[in-house]
Amino acid sequence: MISENIRRIQERINSACRRKGRDPKEVTLVCVTKEASLNDIIDAIGFGMREVGENRVQDALVKYKALQGKGLKWHMIGHLQTNKVKDALKIFDLIHSVDSVKLAKAIQSEAIKQNKLVDALLEVNTSGESNKFGIEPEKFFGVLEDILKLSNVRVLGLMTMAPLVSNQEGARPFFKKLKNMLNEANNKFDGLKLKCLSMGMTQDFEVAVEEGANIVRVGRAIFEGEV
Numbered sequence: 001m002i003s004e005n006i007r008r009i010q011e012r013i014n015s016a017c018r019r020k021g022r023d024p025k026e027v028t029l030v031c032v033t034k035e036a037s038l039n040d041i042i043d044a045i046g047f048g049m050r051e052v053g054e055n056r057v058q059d060a061l062v063k064y065k066a067l068q069g070k071g072l073k074w075h076m077i078g079h080l081q082t083n084k085v086k087d088a089l090k091i092f093d094l095i096h097s098v099d100s101v102k103l104a105k106a107i108q109s110e111a112i113k114q115n116k117l118v119d120a121l122l123e124v125n126t127s128g129e130s131n132k133f134g135i136e137p138e139k140f141f142g143v144l145e146d147i148l149k150l151s152n153v154r155v156l157g158l159m160t161m162a163p164l165v166s167n168q169e170g171a172r173p174f175f176k177k178l179k180n181m182l183n184e185a186n187n188k189f190d191g192l193k194l195k196c197l198s199m200g201m202t203q204d205f206e207v208a209v210e211e212g213a214n215i216v217r218v219g220r221a222i223f224e225g226e227v
C-alpha cells in the first residue's frame with residue numbers, strides 16, 4: 001500500500017528529527033519514481049507527494065508530459081550527460097548530480113540560451129568507490145570555486161550516495177563527511193551559504209536525517225514497501 005508506505009516513511013523521518021531536535025518540516029522527501037509505473041506515481045501524488053526524482057532525462061520527459069498540471073517539482077538525481085542538458089533544463093527544478101566543471105559549463109551555456117537560473121547541487125563521491133559518479137573529495141574545493149563563477153548556475157548544496165552496506169550505521173561516516181564539506185565550503189568562500197544536503201535513500205535515510213540531510217531521495221520504500 002503506497003499510502004501506508006509513505007505514512008511510515010514520514011513517521012521514521014519525524015522520529016529521526018526528534019532524536020536530533022530537528023524540525024521535520026526542514027526535511028523534503030523526494031519520491032524517486034524511476035522504477036515506478038505511471039499509475040503508482042499518480043497514487044503517490046494522490047497521497048501528497050509533490051517532489052519527484054528521476055535519473056534518466058528521456059524517461060523523465062515522458063513522465064513529465066503525462067503528469068503536467070499536477071504541480072510537481074522535478075529532481076534530476078542521476079548522472080547527466082552534456083548532450084542531455086538541453087532537455088534536462090526544460091523540466092528539472094533542481095539538478096542534484098553536477099559532478100564536473102565540464103557539465104556545469106554545459107549547463108551554464110544552455111541556461112543562458114533558455115534564459116534561466118539553474119539550481120544545482122554538487123555530487124560528491126564521498127566513498128571514493130570507482131563505480132560511483134561524483135566529484136572526488138580531494139578535488140572538491142577547486143571544482144566548487146570554478147562552478148561558483150558561472151552566473152546562471154546557482155549552487156545550493158551537496159549530494160552524495162553512501163555505499164551499499166548491510167546496516168544503516170555503515171553509511172553514517174559518509175553523511176558526516178558531506179556535512180563537514182558543506183560547512184568547510186561555507187567557511188572557505190566569502191558570502192557562500194550552501195544549505196542543501198541531499199543524502200539518504202531507502203537503505204539509509206534515517207541515519208542521513210540524523211546527520212543533517214534536508215533532502216532525502218526514497219524510491220523502493222515508497223513503491224515496494226519494507227525492503
Ligand SMILES: *Cc1c(COP(=O)(O)O)cnc(C)c1O
Pocket residue numbers: 032034055077078161200201202203217218219220221
Ligand atoms: C534510485 C536512486 C535513489 C532511490 O533509491 P531507493 O533505494 O529506491 O530508495 C536515490 N538516489 C539516487 C541517486 C538514485 O539513483
